[in-house]
Amino acid sequence: xxxxxxxxxxxxxxxxxxxxxxxxxxxxxxxxxxxxxxxxxxxxxxxxxxxxxxxxxxxxxxxxxxxxxxxxxxxxxxxxxxxxxxxxxxxxxxxxxxxxxxxxxxxxxxxxxxxxxxxxxxxxxxxxxxxxxxxxxxxxxxxxxxxxxxxxxxxxxxxxxxxxxxxxxxxxxxxxxxxxxxxxxxxxxxxxxxxxxxxxxxxxxxxxxxxxxxxxxxxxxxxxxxxxxxxxxxxxxxxxxxxxxxxxxxxxxxxxxxxxxxxxxxxxxxxxxxxxxxxxxxxxxxxxxxxxxxxxxxxxxxxxxxxxxxxxxxxxxxxxxxxxxxxxxxxxxxxxxxxxxxxxxxxxxxxxxxxxxxxxxxxxxxxxxxxxxxxxxxxxxxxxxxxxxxxxxxxxxxxxxxxxxxxxxxxxxxxxxxxxxxxxxxxxxxxxxxxxxxxxxxxxxxxxxxxxxxxxxxxxxxxxxxxxxxxxxxxxxxxxxxxxxxxxxxxxxxxxxxxxxxxxxxxxxxxxxxxxxxxxxxxxxxxxxxxxxxxxxxxxxxxxxxxxxxxxxxxxxxxxxxxxxxxxxxxxxxxxxxxxxxxxxxxxxxxxxxxxxxxxxxxxxxxxxxxxxxxxxxxxxxxxxxxxxxxxxxxxxxxxxxxxxxxxxxxxxxxxxxxxxxxxxxxxxxxxxxxxxxxxxxxxxxxxxxxxxxxxxxxxxxxxxxxxxxxxxxxxxxxxxxxxxxxxxxxxxxxxxxxxxxxxxxxxxxxxxxxxxxxxxxxxxxxxxxx
Ligand code: GLN
Ligand code: ZN
Numbered sequence: 055x056x057x058x059x060x061x062x063x064x065x066x067x068x069x070x071x072x073x074x075x076x077x078x079x080x081x082x083x084x085x086x087x088x089x090x091x092x093x094x095x096x097x098x099x100x101x102x103x104x105x106x107x108x109x110x111x112x113x114x115x116x117x118x119x120x121x122x123x124x125x126x127x128x129x130x131x132x133x134x135x136x137x138x139x140x141x142x143x144x145x146x147x148x149x150x151x152x153x154x155x156x157x158x159x160x161x162x163x164x165x166x167x168x169x170x171x172x173x174x175x176x177x178x179x180x181x182x183x184x185x186x187x188x189x190x191x192x193x194x195x196x197x198x199x200x201x202x203x204x205x206x207x208x209x210x211x212x213x214x215x216x217x218x219x220x221x222x223x224x225x226x227x228x229x230x231x232x233x234x235x236x237x238x239x240x241x242x243x244x245x246x247x248x249x250x251x252x253x254x255x256x257x258x259x260x261x262x263x264x265x266x267x268x269x270x271x272x273x274x275x276x277x278x279x280x281x282x283x284x285x286x287x288x289x290x291x292x293x294x295x296x297x298x299x300x301x302x303x304x305x306x307x308x309x310x311x312x313x314x315x316x317x318x319x320x321x322x323x324x325x326x327x328x329x330x331x332x333x334x335x336x337x338x339x340x341x342x343x344x345x346x347x348x349x350x351x352x353x354x355x356x357x358x359x360x361x362x363x364x365x366x367x368x369x370x371x372x373x374x375x376x377x378x379x380x381x382x383x384x385x386x387x388x389x390x391x392x393x394x395x396x397x398x399x400x401x402x403x404x405x406x407x408x409x410x411x412x413x414x415x416x417x418x419x420x421x422x423x424x425x426x427x428x429x430x431x432x433x434x435x436x437x438x439x440x441x442x443x444x445x446x447x448x449x450x451x452x453x454x455x456x457x458x459x460x461x462x463x464x465x466x467x468x469x470x471x472x473x474x475x476x477x478x479x480x481x482x483x484x485x486x487x488x489x490x491x492x493x494x495x496x497x498x499x500x501x502x503x504x505x506x507x508x509x510x511x512x513x514x515x516x517x518x519x520x521x522x523x524x525x526x527x528x529x530x531x532x533x534x535x536x537x538x539x540x541x542x543x544x545x546x547x548x549x550x551x552x553x554x555x556x557x558x559x560x561x562x563x564x565x566x567x568x569x570x571x572x573x574x575x576x577x578x579x580x581x582x583x584x585x586x587x588x589x590x591x592x593x594x595x596x597x598x599x600x601x602x603x604x605x606x607x608x609x610x611x612x613x614x615x616x617x618x619x620x621x622x623x624x625x626x627x628x629x630x631x632x633x634x635x636x637x638x639x640x641x642x643x644x645x646x647x648x649x650x651x652x653x654x655x656x657x658x659x660x661x662x663x664x665x666x667x668x669x670x671x672x673x674x675x676x677x678x679x680x681x682x683x684x685x686x687x688x689x690x691x692x693x694x695x696x697x698x699x700x701x702x703x704x705x706x707x708x709x710x711x712x713x714x715x716x717x718x719x720x721x722x723x724x725x726x727x728x729x730x731x732x733x734x735x736x737x738x739x740x741x742x743x744x745x746x747x748x749x750x751x752x753x754x755x756x757x758x759x760x761x762x763x764x765x766x767x768x769x770x771x772x773x774x775x776x777x778x779x780x781x782x783x784x785x786x787x788x789x790x791x792x793x794x795x796x797x798x799x800x801x802x803x804x805x806x807x808x809x810x811x812x813x814x815x816x817x818x819x820x821x822x823x824x825x
Contacts, residue, residue: 061384064115064428065354067269067306067328068122068220068392070417072581073102074399079585082125086161092154099125100209107210107217109418114425119269120210120217121203122392125157126164126584129185129230130173132222134160136252137197140189140234142170164584174232175583177676177715179273179309181361181395182590182632184583188231190242198252200259207263218267219260223305224249225287226274246286250293257300265301269328270294273391275319276310276335277680284318295323304328304354308391309361310680311337317345326352330390331374332359334684339374342381353382356390358415358423363396363578363592363634365415366423368438368445372430379431387428393417396634397578397589405576410594413452416578453638457571460596467646474653475697477729479705481755484731487706491665492618497779497793497818498549500758502712502734503622503668504798505539505554506807515559532557533610540614546808547815550666551619553611555800561624561670562632566591568603569651572633592634593644599651602658609662620710621659621667623652626695631673642691652699660707668710669700672797674724675716689724696728708732714760714797718744722751734758736796738770742778746785757786760796761817762810767802769809775817783821793818 072078081098084090103123110118124131133139139159146167147159164186166172173186203219210217224246231242253270260268275287294303304326305319311334312319319327320342327348329338335356342348355378357371378385399418400411415423430438452458477484514531517523523531539554558564566572572591579587604621612619626648635641652669659667674696679688700709711728714736718725725733725748737744737759745759761778762770782791793814799807 062428062431063117063386064425065117065218065386065388066110066115066119066393066421066424067271067308067356067360067388068119068394069106069110070394070396070398070581071102071123072398072579072587073105074402074577076579076587078102078125079587082585085157086165092152092157095157096153099123103206103209104213107213107215110421111215113418113421114428115421116428117267117386118210118215118217119220120206121219121221122394123206125160127185128222129178129188129227130160130164131202132227133163133173133186133188133231135199135202135256136227136249137199138188138190138194138231139163140170140173146170179276180677180680181309182580182582182588183395185230188227188242189234190228190231190245191233191235192237192240192244193235194245196245196248196252198255200256203256204259204263207260207265211264216264216266218269218304219265219301220269220271220306221253221256223270223272223290224253225283225290226272229274229283243283243286246290250290254294254297254300257294257297257303261300267304267326268301269304269306271306271308272315272319273307273309275307275312275315276330278313278682279315281314284315287315288318288322291319291322291324302326302352304352306354308356309335311335311341313337313341313681316341320345320348320351324351326354328354328356328388330356331378332356332361332390334679334681335390339377342378347381348383350383352384352386353378354386354388356388357427358387358389358420359637360389360391360393360420361395362637363414363416364637365413365419365445365448366427367449368423368426368430368442371423371427372435372442375427375431385431387424387431389420389424393420394581396420397575397580399577402577403575406573409451409455410457410573412448413594414592455595457595458636458638460570460598463571463596463598463647463650466650467643470646470650470698475694475701477701477703477705477709481729481731484705484708487704488708488731491706492708494549494618496789496822497791499793499815499818500548500550500620500734501543501552501794501811502760502796502798503552503555503620503670504558504800505542505552505556506802506804507556507800508535508804511535511556515557532607536607536611537614540611540619542808543811544615544617546811548811549617551611551615551617552622553607553619555622555798557607560588562629563589563591565603565624565629566633568601569597569599569648571595571597571647588632590633593630593636595636597644597647597651599654603655605655605658605662608659608664612663618665621656621664623655623667623669623699625669625671625674625711626652626699627677627692628671628673631677640691642695645691645695646698649695649698653702656700657702660703665706666708666710667700667703668712669696669730670712671696671728672712672714672716674713675718675721678720685720689721689727693724693727696730700730710734712797719747722747722753726751726753730755732756732758732792734760734792734794736760737782738763738778738796742781742785745782745791749786754790756790756792758792758794760794761814762795764795764797764799764802767806769806770813772813772817772820775814776820779817779821788821
């Protein structure tokens with residue numbers, strides 16, 4: 055590639071907010087606990103922003119974003135900016151004349167107060183980041199509060215840095231909102247005409263403050279949208295572009311391809327687009343060519359993957375950039391999306407094998423990749439030949455590594471046959487065999503797996519890690535906990551017991567630590583929501599199970615009671631969804647390897663006398679591809695992986711699965727295909743609607759719709775649970791219903807767990823006596 059462009063810039067859409075030591079989390083939680091004041095919290099936030107600014111500038115990022123910081127979530131920030139604040143939060147914190155008042159009202163929206171429940175929280179597209187769902191009804195009146203974007207722009211300008219403010223775009227904001235009043239025929243998007251003038255006003259103010267470019271994020275356009283919405287997109291950006299006093303506009307999309315929205319934006323009057331060119335969004339390249347390119351416009355090309363942790367193939371990215379030069383007026387280099395979704399810095403992982411570290415790229419390393427690519431684009435390949443060379447040799451070391459490709463694992467997976475995906479007998483036959491073995495009463499009662507994680511348990515795990523507690527003592531502590539949990543459940547009178555999962559730090563990490571191919575990080579924190587961060591394991595190579603992972607605990611628990619104890623595993627789809635997955639083979643192949651490892655564990659549990667085995671798949675719905683056209687292929691491998699992990703058991707071994715955190719409408723057919731004997735699902739908040747949905751979809755196995763919303767410490771009364779159960783019994787054959795909470799109990803305390811489970815057992819008794 056010899057073509058060069060003098061105007062290319064290195065940029066990013068956003069950077070992790072928390073700081074290298076999660077200072078933002080600590081400061082925010084200290085503020086909530088009353089240990090620091092508002093002024094101190096604001097000071098920490100400012101320091102972190104300035105630190106990021108310096109880091110990005112020193113890395114060579116030419117155009118740095120602003121307003122990517124957030125105390126909690128950027129969708130919440132947008133609702134605040136537009137004055138879309140629910141009445142109850144205005145009332146909960148009436149006085150916002152002080153900084154503390156403003157912060158408190160903002161946090162009230164995020165976390166609720168004693169009398170005002172928070173905004174609902176849900177997943178940001180197909181990521182593990184959660185946003186707060188704006189409440190917008192027919193009566194919502196918007197007012198602009200431009201303080202945050204203006205303040206953060208000015209703050210950077212004071213340091214001599216002209217940033218590109220990043221804002222959530224009006225169409226996506228309204229598409230993500232929901233109407234709390236449920237008014238017939240109303241959609242938040244109906245208020246678009248009221249919101250656009252506020253954005254126009256904000257653009258004018260940013261212009262006055264000196265902003266030359268602004269970025270409006272419209273990721274909702276990578277999901278299927280009807281023509282009528284695309285027409286609104288066209289109108290919106292025609293209106294915003296028509297304003298005379300404004301910065302230039304770049305409309306950003308990420309996580310998938312723009313599809314039909316691409317020509318709409320490419321021909322609009324905005325000055326630029328930011329497009330993702332990774333994974334499924336790689337189709338944007340063809341889409342752009344088909345649309346005739348975007349001559350004269352600025353393209354911010356997301357060629358460095360902002361969602362994974364792998365070093366980019368710089369040479370391939372450079373070729374993509376070269377192609378793009380012919381399709382746009384100018385081409386800038388960026389990550390595919392905000393770097394918020396990856397950990398901060400590989401160099402913090404000092405314990406990592408240096409060879410493996412060379413394969414990885416976290417946020418800080420991605421900055422270097424972007425800057426290198428920008429140089430390659432403007433100065434030519436030879437200017438970066440040393441870096442390209444190192445990059446190629448690292449990619450080669452990864453491809454050839456014996457960790458990455460393990461022939462024994464590949465042989466086993468290759469030997470999987472279709473028969474391995476199916477149970478020996480159909481459900482009706484299995485049901486009889488299981489009834490004969492388990493002898494459960496009607497409406498069997500159970501829980502989802504975990505019991506409260508007490509401080510003692512966390513302390514014991516930390517002490518084991520620190521080496522101050524030896525394995526034998528740790529094992530004793532866990533066994534004592536299992537004894538207590540079993541005794542508790544027997545006392546309460548549950549029918550199918552669990553061991554309580556005291557030994558698990560996290561339902562994915564626990565297995566990741568025991569499977570080869572998975573790698574844990576020490577500092578790889580990624581924001582999940584608010585001040586909650588997770589440390590997803592990395593799947594770097596072929597996956598196998600060197601030894602049983604749960605059998606000892608399950609068998610011990612079963613030895614303590616006559617009642618069945620469920621074995622408890624995390625399913626293959628969820629293992630992938632909550633890890634960083636490898637990018638050198640289809641996800642389905644990785645899932646199959648995990649499934650084979652789990653299948654061995656399932657069979658070991660069965661051999662150890664465990665009669666019921668639950669394989670949790672809470673993430674099945676959330677990794678559904680954003681574009682409908684891609685869903686069937688995903689569900690094919692996802693369902694097959696679940697079947698492969700579970701179908702090896704005898705007829706009289708009962709397989710359970712569990713799902714939560716989602717609406718299941720899109721995956722009912724998949725649930726049926728998974729062919730678990732029993733599925734427990736989140737249902738309490740939607741008043742058991744799932745039961746009728748399952749029946750209507752033709753689901754003929756057993757189901758346990760959750761009767762307790764475990765997200766809240768509230769103890770549902772016997773009457774309330776009876777009410778839920780009557781609804782369920784009215785919609786589903788009672789002989790195939792189970793009674794259980796919505797999800798695991800690990801985040802709850804013992805007082806509410808004891809009280810609720812007692813009510814659950816009592817309510818079930820009422821139903822059994824008088825169905
Ligand atoms: N078995 C797990 C537990 O009870 C399931 C957790 C989940 O679905 N997220 O904790
Ligand atoms: Zn759950």
